[in-house]
Amino acid sequence: VIGASNRRYAHIGDVIVAVIKEAVPNTPLERSEVIRAVIVRTRKELKRDNGMIIRYDDNAAVVIDQEGNPKGTRIFGAIARELRQLNFTKIVSLAPEVL
Amino acid sequence: MKKNSTMVYHSIYLEKKRLEIRMLKSVGHNFYTLFLSLFDQLVLGNCVLLVNLRRMRLEKCWFCSSTVYPGHGIQFVRNDAKIFRFCRSKCHKNFKMKRNPRKVKWTKAYRRLHGKDMTQDSTFEFERKRNRPERYDRNLAENTLKAIKKIDKIRSDRASDHIKNRLKTSKVQRQKEARKQLELGIHLVKAPLALAQDSSLCLPKIKVNVSQAQTEENQPMED
Numbered sequence: 001v002i003g004a005s006n007r008r009y010a011h012i013g014d015v016i017v018a019v020i021k022e023a024v025p026n027t028p029l030e031r032s033e034v035i036r037a038v039i040v041r042t043r044k045e046l047k048r049d050n051g052m053i054i055r056y057d058d059n060a061a062v063v064i065d066q067e068g069n070p071k072g073t074r075i076f077g078a079i080a081r082e083l084r085q086l087n088f089t090k091i092v093s094l095a096p097e098v099l
Numbered sequence: 100m101k102k103n104s105t106m107v108y109h110s111i112y113l114e115k116k117r118l119e120i121r122m123l124k125s126v127g128h129n130f131y132t133l134f135l136s137l138f139d140q141l142v143l144g145n146c147v148l149l150v151n152l153r154r155m156r157l158e159k160c161w162f163c164s165s166t167v168y169p170g171h172g173i174q175f176v177r178n179d180a181k182i183f184r185f186c187r188s189k190c191h192k193n194f195k196m197k198r199n200p201r202k203v204k205w206t207k208a209y210r211r212l213h214g215k216d217m218t219q220d221s222t223f224e225f226e227r228k229r230n231r232p233e234r235y236d237r238n239l240a241e242n243t244l245k246a247i248k249k250i251d252k253i254r255s256d257r258a259s260d261h262i263k264n265r266l267k268t269s270k271v272q273r274q275k276e277a278r279k280q281l282e283l284g285i286h287l288v289k290a291p292l293a294l295a296q297d298s299s300l301c302l303p304k305i306k307v308n309v310s311q312a313q314t315e316e317n318q319p320m321e322d
Contacts, residue, residue: 045173051169051170051171052169054174054175054176055173055175055176056175056176057175057176057178058178077178077180078180096180097180099176099180
């Protein structure tokens with residue numbers, strides 16, 4: 001997890017360093033490339049200040065570059081609203097649904 | 100009369116806040132400014148209390164159809180972005196077990212499907228979800244609050260009547276069965292000799308079998 005020393009687990013909105021295990025053939029990203037990504041959905045519940053608890057069906061992250069802009073052009077699936085507060089505006093605007 | 104629950108509860112929240120301010124005033128705090136915007140800021144002495152006036156909406160539990168109040172329950176977002184709200188972990192766990200609420204006896208879905216609870220009534224129309232937020236109007240809010248109470252009462256009265264009517268037929272049946280059982284089992288209540296001796300003790304409908312007559316009849320058969 002970037003920005004936190006030796007943190008065990010990342011949550012929604014954290015930027016992580018990850019390695020690509022599987023890649024679709026004709027994309028700029030290749031297998032075993034080290035990249036940064038921001039987590040957008042987790043199966044672990046996300047707790048909000050108003051008491052709302054949200055759980056997603058899968059764990060998902062969006063590959064980003066150093067500035068925090070997504071490397072891709074499309075995003076699939078719902079995104080947590082927390083990302084807007086963390087200045088990932090491009091991701092939020094590309095998302096089909098923000099929950 | 101239209102009803103928008105978010106707007107109404109928003110106004111209740113505002114009223115509550117005003118009450119709090121009045122209370123604080125009486126206690127002796129002086130506060131410099133008070134302005135209501137999206138974030139309610141109360142400046143009390145040196146500290147600033149940021150109160151978030153978020154919209155409040157009462158949802159329905161997907162599994163049992165009870166209301167989910169803010170701060171309760173879990174929302175589950177499926178990959179196709181469909182949201183399932185649950186009121187408590189019981190419903191959540193049943194959902195994870197892939198149970199169909201229409202087959203689980205204690206849910207509203209089952210009860211409505213099997214005619215145990217009222218399904219069609221004009222009072223349900225008042226509670227439909229409206230996506231257009233209403234401009235705040237004090238009169239409207241007041242009237243809506245009064246209406247909510249009345250509509251609630253009417254709806255619950257009608258629902259309990261529905262259930263009473265449903266159970267009415269079984270009462271007649273049960274009485275019939277009880278009467279029959281009393282006839283058959285009268286010897287448990289009163290000794291048969293006592294019944295024979297004192298005919299005022301027996302029930303008006305029951306025939307009293309005189310034991311002497313019976314033995315007379317039996318004797319020739321034994322021979």
